[in-house]
Amino acid sequence: xxxxxxxxxxxxxxxxxxxxxxxxxxxxxxxxxxxxxxxxxxxxxxxxxxxxxxxxxxxxxxxxxxxxxxxxxxxxxxxxxxxxxxxxxxxxxxxxxxxxxxxxxxxxxxxxxxxxxxxxxxxxxxxxxxxxxxxxxxxxxxxxxxxxxxxxxxxxxxxxxxxxxxxxxxxxxxxxxxxxxxxxxxxxxxxxxxxxxxxxxxxxxxxxxxxxxxxxxxxxxxxxxxxxxxxxxxxxxxxxxxxxxxxxxxxxxxxxxxxxxxxxxxxxxxxxxxxxxxxxxxxxxxxxxxxxxxxxxxxxxxxxxxxxxxxxxxxxxxxxxxxxxxxxxxxxxxxxxxxxxxxxxxxxxxxxxxxxxxxxxxxxxxxxxxxxxxxxxxxxxxxxxxxxxxxxxxxxxxxxxxxxxxxxxxxxxxxxxxxxxxxxxxxxxxxxxxxxxxxxxxxxxxxxxxxxxxxxxxxxxxxx
Amino acid sequence: xxxxxxxxxxxxxxxxxxxxxxxxxxxxxxxxxxxxxxxxxxxxxxxxxxxxxxxxxxxxxxxxxxxxxxxxxxxxxxxxxxxxxxxxxxxxxxxxxxxxxxxxxxxxxxxxxxxxxxxxxxxxxxxxxxxxxxxxxxxxxxxxxxxxxxxxxxxxxxxxxxxxxxxxxxxxxxxxxxxxxxxxxxxxxxxxxxxxxxxxxxxxxxxxxxxxxxxxxxxxxxxxxxxxxxxxxxxxxxxxxxxxxxxxxxxxxxxxxxxxxxxxxxxxxxxxxxxxxxxxxxxxxxxxxxxxxxxxxxxxxxxxxxxxxxxxxxxxxxxxxxxxxxxxxxxxxxxxxxxxxxxxxxxxxxxxxxxxxxxxxxxxxxxxxxxxxxxxxxxxxxxxxxxxxxxxxxxxxxxxxxxxxxxxxxxxxxxxxxxxxxxxxxxxxxxxxxxxxxxxxxxxxxxxxxxxxxxxxxxxxxxx
Numbered sequence: 001x002x003x004x005x006x007x008x009x010x011x012x013x014x015x016x017x018x019x020x021x022x023x024x025x026x027x028x029x030x031x032x033x034x035x036x037x038x039x040x041x042x043x044x045x046x047x048x049x050x051x052x053x054x055x056x057x058x059x060x061x062x063x064x065x066x067x068x069x070x071x072x073x074x075x076x077x078x079x080x081x082x083x084x085x086x087x088x089x090x091x092x093x094x095x096x097x098x099x100x101x102x103x104x105x106x107x108x109x110x111x112x113x114x115x116x117x118x119x120x121x122x123x124x125x126x127x128x129x130x131x132x133x134x135x136x137x138x139x140x141x142x143x144x145x146x147x148x149x150x151x152x153x154x155x156x157x158x159x160x161x162x163x164x165x166x167x168x169x170x171x172x173x174x175x176x177x178x179x180x181x182x183x184x185x186x187x188x189x190x191x192x193x194x195x196x197x198x199x200x201x202x203x204x205x206x207x208x209x210x211x212x213x214x215x216x217x218x219x220x221x222x223x224x225x226x227x228x229x230x231x232x233x234x235x236x237x238x239x240x241x242x243x244x245x246x247x248x249x250x251x252x253x254x255x256x257x258x259x260x261x262x263x264x265x266x267x268x269x270x271x272x273x274x275x276x277x278x279x280x281x282x283x284x285x286x287x288x289x290x291x292x293x294x295x296x297x298x299x300x301x302x303x304x305x306x307x308x309x310x311x312x313x314x315x316x317x318x319x320x321x322x323x324x325x326x327x328x329x330x331x332x333x334x335x336x337x338x339x340x341x342x343x344x345x346x347x348x349x350x351x352x353x354x355x356x357x358x359x360x361x362x363x364x365x366x367x368x369x370x371x372x373x374x375x376x377x378x379x380x381x382x383x384x385x386x387x388x389x390x391x392x393x394x395x396x397x398x399x400x401x402x403x404x405x406x407x408x409x410x411x412x413x414x415x416x417x418x419x420x421x422x423x424x425x426x427x428x429x430x431x432x433x434x435x436x437x438x439x440x441x442x443x444x445x446x447x448x449x450x451x452x453x454x455x456x457x458x459x460x461x462x463x464x
Numbered sequence: 465x466x467x468x469x470x471x472x473x474x475x476x477x478x479x480x481x482x483x484x485x486x487x488x489x490x491x492x493x494x495x496x497x498x499x500x501x502x503x504x505x506x507x508x509x510x511x512x513x514x515x516x517x518x519x520x521x522x523x524x525x526x527x528x529x530x531x532x533x534x535x536x537x538x539x540x541x542x543x544x545x546x547x548x549x550x551x552x553x554x555x556x557x558x559x560x561x562x563x564x565x566x567x568x569x570x571x572x573x574x575x576x577x578x579x580x581x582x583x584x585x586x587x588x589x590x591x592x593x594x595x596x597x598x599x600x601x602x603x604x605x606x607x608x609x610x611x612x613x614x615x616x617x618x619x620x621x622x623x624x625x626x627x628x629x630x631x632x633x634x635x636x637x638x639x640x641x642x643x644x645x646x647x648x649x650x651x652x653x654x655x656x657x658x659x660x661x662x663x664x665x666x667x668x669x670x671x672x673x674x675x676x677x678x679x680x681x682x683x684x685x686x687x688x689x690x691x692x693x694x695x696x697x698x699x700x701x702x703x704x705x706x707x708x709x710x711x712x713x714x715x716x717x718x719x720x721x722x723x724x725x726x727x728x729x730x731x732x733x734x735x736x737x738x739x740x741x742x743x744x745x746x747x748x749x750x751x752x753x754x755x756x757x758x759x760x761x762x763x764x765x766x767x768x769x770x771x772x773x774x775x776x777x778x779x780x781x782x783x784x785x786x787x788x789x790x791x792x793x794x795x796x797x798x799x800x801x802x803x804x805x806x807x808x809x810x811x812x813x814x815x816x817x818x819x820x821x822x823x824x825x826x827x828x829x830x831x832x833x834x835x836x837x838x839x840x841x842x843x844x845x846x847x848x849x850x851x852x853x854x855x856x857x858x859x860x861x862x863x864x865x866x867x868x869x870x871x872x873x874x875x876x877x878x879x880x881x882x883x884x885x886x887x888x889x890x891x892x893x894x895x896x897x898x899x900x901x902x903x904x905x906x907x908x909x910x911x912x913x914x915x916x917x918x919x920x921x922x923x924x925x926x927x928x
Contacts, residue, residue, distance in 0.1 A: 100813075102702050102706060102813075102814060104814075105813075146650060147650045147654070153647060153648060157621075157625065160654065160657070161621065170900075176901060176904070177901070178901065181876040182811040182845070182877055182878060182881065183621075184617060184622060184840075184843050184844075184882050185811055185878035185881060186611045186613075186878075186880050186882060186883070186884050186885070187878050187880050187885055187897060188923065190624065190657050190658060191904065193657030193658065194653055194654060194657065194658050197650045214709060214710055217760075218757075238566050241567070241568060242565065242566060244590070244679060245678065246677075291756060291757055292755065292757030292758075292760060293681070296681075347646040347649055349564075349566075349567040349645040349646055350566060350567050376648075379648050413644060414644050414648070414650075415651055416650050417648035417649060418650060420650050421650070421652065429651065429652060432651045432652075433651060433652050436634075436638055436640050437641070437642065437652065440655065440912065441652050443911040444908060444911055447904060447907040447908060
């Protein structure tokens with residue numbers, strides 16, 4: 001690092017400009033199982049918007065790349081250090097600035113953890129709907145930067161639907177405000193939505209105005225079932241849609257995944273219920289219903305599951321609901337206990353889920369890899385998983401993933417439903433979007449970041 | 465018009481290139497009560513995407529401005545002819561291409577009327593949630609171009625939340641596809657959202673993939689009340705939020721508006737109910753609840769309205785519900801029967817509604833104009849109305865509107881909640897967005913439309 005830059009970081013940020021040591025190594029990773037090529041020049045911990053502005057002015061002046069980073073829980077390599085970059089750590093900007101019960105909104109700094117915001121909202125009879133599985137450890141800034149999904153999206157929408165407005169520091173240090181404190185508002189282009197999911201390539205989110213919802217009253221109904229195979233479970237998912245019912249949660253675990261969960265838990269199903277044990281090849285499907293329609297909807301789905309060949313457990317008992325959901329929650333720990341895990345993230349229209357499961361099985365056979373798969377079946381978002389040894393995803397697994405992406409796109413879907421492109425999927429960007437769209441997107445990037453210092457290498461393959 | 469251009473339009477579009485006569489006069493107007501400076505060079509009726517592409521190539525080559533137009537029901541002057549332009553009429557592209565019950569989506573051409581799509585969806589047990597008051601006569605393309613709102617937005621979201629993907633013809637005739645057939649998908653920037661609300665300035669929407677929802681089962685509960693004044697009705701709205709209940713509809717008519725409705729209907733309230741007659745100065749507030757929670761929620765709101773000083777009618781009888789909603793529906797006809805109407809469209813955070821009503825009263829007094837006001841109170845969107853004589857909005861009314869816009873922005877709101885900027889509000893754009901945002905938006909416009917031929921003068925004041 002040039003001596004002058006070092007001095008200026010020290011004088012502007014003091015001890016919060018970290019210029020060596022293990023912190024520089026730590027930011028080479030996120031939760032994707034990947035490791036970046038190099039540590040950054042520095043990690044800078046910002047505590048105020050003004051500090052973010054000062055850093056971006058310095059970065060623009062010195063043409064130094066900046067990687068905005070929150071809690072570091074990304075799954076696509078969107079916030080890992082790159083050679084010659086400064087990692088801008090926003091995790092200390094973690095205050096809930098306002099929580100307004102009448103307007104049902106919160107104003108937060110980007111480092112606030114999703115789960116902490118939800119807990120604070122619940123004290124006011126409200127909740128924050130976007131629920132990535134990482135919600136206990138992932139921060140709002142990163143959730144917005146990736147337009148994070150979760151289990152509840154088919155019913156309650158993705159992160160974008162909960163973002164009313166943003167404050168964003170642009171590449172040159174200027175502060176941009178987007179959106180408003182109202183649900184409606186159509187003055188000008190929707191820069192709030194443009195920023196949401198832009199993975200730190202257009203600006204640094206320093207504040208967000210978020211929509212909250214009234215807490216849903218009444219008991220939660222859980223309907224879970226084991227199906228003889230993944231095809232019949234897929235048919236049940238199609239049947240749920242056909243019954244014109246929209247569960248809050250609809251989660252599917254394929255037979256390979258379910259086998260790993262059973263091994264990991266050391267318990268086979270839920271004792272004292274029809275799901276006391278699972279047979280080999282069985283697929284697990286779980287629906288939960290909230291709100292006042294829950295009982296009627298659960299009855300409909302009980303029938304749909306049964307008619308599709310499922311062995312059904314239905315309960316409003318919270319403990320039983322938790323035990324059933326626990327089977328789904330055990331999926332990632334079960335895989336992580338066996339090695340490094342590459343979690344893929346394709347989505348297809350719900351009606352194509354059976355075809356996608358066939359494609360996954362075929363790809364697994366062709367490449368000789370096991371692909372335990374979890375699906376947010378209500379919105380067609382699948383997480384096919386690859387378990388491997390070591391820090392580096394083996395090429396044969398990338399080859400299988402490549403086939404997965406192409407299958408999803410062919411079925412009218414996407415290569416990433418909720419994790420983002422990051423560095424992991426940038427090489428497939430044009431396969432999904434086409435050259436016209438990628439060309440426009442690159443030019444939008446240039447409007448916001450003419451010097452190319454904001455998270456270079458993320459989303460787009462460097463042209464240089 | 466240059467002879468060469470005339471010949472090329474004729475040869476490409478035949479009779480569907482209209483080069484003179486009353487059609488050229490008709491497109492000088494929309495439903496804003498405004499009239500544009502000049503008829504266009506031509507109206508071209510496109511029937512296919514290829515024709516739209518051909519027209520845009522011709523327009524780019526000849527640097528001819530193009531004004532995309534659907535049903536012509538806009539309220540902000542966003543689709544009126546301008547001098548030297550071609551009006552691209554998309555109303556004949558009105559086919560529902562696909563309606564998929566399993567994936568709960570429709571693929572439509574832009575000229576499909578909102579109400580026609582909704583009717584078609586209901587045959588499959590689905591519905592299309594965005595419900596602008598114009599839904600019987602406004603087209604999906606225009607709804608998307610303005611990110612149209614409606615009565616149900618606080619509960620079911622604005623148009624943007626229902627748009628999954630678009631096909632858009634760019635200024636140079638290239639076809640761009642955005643989005644996908646899934647609820648989730650985060651590959652690249654959200655160009656679908658960027659297009660939604662862009663008022664024909666970034667491209668011509670030729671196809672939309674739209675999200676449908678399962679029809680809501682069960683009886684609709686209506687709770688309506690008269691309050692002694694607008695302040696107490698405003699307090700009731702705040703009370704609804706405080707009760708953590710979200711009605712499907714929450715509509716407010718202020719005392720001036722209610723007086724005009726009573727005169728127009730010639731009937732004072734709903735016979736045989738506590739709303740048999742209204743006293744001068746009273747404010748009308750109507751809530752409707754759907755879904756399984758309706759009864760419980762209606763009971764809560766009945767209490768909230770009563771405690772806020774309201775005289776309440778509650779009913780699940782559809783005929784009574786319709787009669788109550790009829791009071792609200794009569795608002796616009798009541799005003800239109802008295803002259804030309806300028807419908808304003810500000811929004812403020814719900815908690816600021818009482819302040820906004822005070823501001824409206826004060827502005828009315830100061831400018832000596834009557835401002836009957838309707839509000840989608842659930843989302844803070846107000847329609848203050850101005851009635852005047854003739855075709856041209858008088859300057860004193862614009863002066864009052866100017867004060868309205870500033871008041872809404874000062875209260876954390878917006879100058880247009882759901883109608884768009886068009887040509888009517890472009891001069892206030894920077895007052896709401898600030899120069900940084902407007903600068904970025906102009907540069908985004910340049911990315912999509914470097915020659916400046918797409919709806920010039922709409923949204924942005926021409927810099928030349």
